[in-house]
Amino acid sequence: MFAVKRGSAQIENAMPPVVKGLGKWKSTGIKHDKNLYKAQLLELVRTHKPAPFYMAVAIATMYGHHVSYTPPYHPELQPIELIWGNMKGWIGRNPAKTIGDLEEMVATSQERIMSKEWKDAYKEVQKEEDKYLCVLEEENIECADASDGEVESNDSDSQAESF
Structure with a gap:
């Protein structure tokens, strides 16, 4: 079976593109020719398939939150990637000779990461987010986060301090 990530359970399965699900799908009211092949x-099912709606999004929405996802392959928007880069750099500058040494180096590099590094990584990500928001504003593209107003630097500092 496939592993399911935490919070990624779908509330309703989107229209299943299988033969037994076609009968259920036909009752949705989407016009189609009755003589179509499977x-x-x-x-037709694929083109009219609704976007999945996840339980984590439903719970966050119930409590008045908006869930935003970062685009794939954008490590500059993930603070953990900056921290991981620091760890890999330190391990690379202090190469291990055995697997035991490597395990010790990884543990040591984890211990070297303090809250200051996390705060700096968080602030760096916020700078990148601000760049994206500026581009959206310049292009007059509306998005949920951009329409809420700009985040002041004092707010970002206070958010970073809470970590």
């Missing part, structure tokens, strides 16, 4: 129906 492959054509499956393509």
Whole structure:
């Protein structure tokens, strides 16, 4: 079976593109030719498939929060990637000769990461987020976060201090 990430359980399965699900899908009211072949129906199902709605999003929405996802392959928006880069750099400058030494180096590099590094990484990510928001504002592209107003530097400092 496949492993499911925490909080990624879907509330409702999107229309399943399988033959037994086609009967249920036909009752959704989307107009289609009754003489379509299975492959054509499956393509129609794919084009009208709703976006998945996850339980974590539902819970956050219930409590008045908005969930935003970072785009894939953008490590500059993930503080953990900056911390991991620091750890890898330190391990690379102090190469291990055995697996035991490597395990010790990893543990030592983890101990070297203090709250100051996390705060700095968080602030760095916020600078990157601000760059993205500036581009959105310059292009007059509306998004949920940009319409709420700009984040002042004092707010970001106070948020970083809470970590």
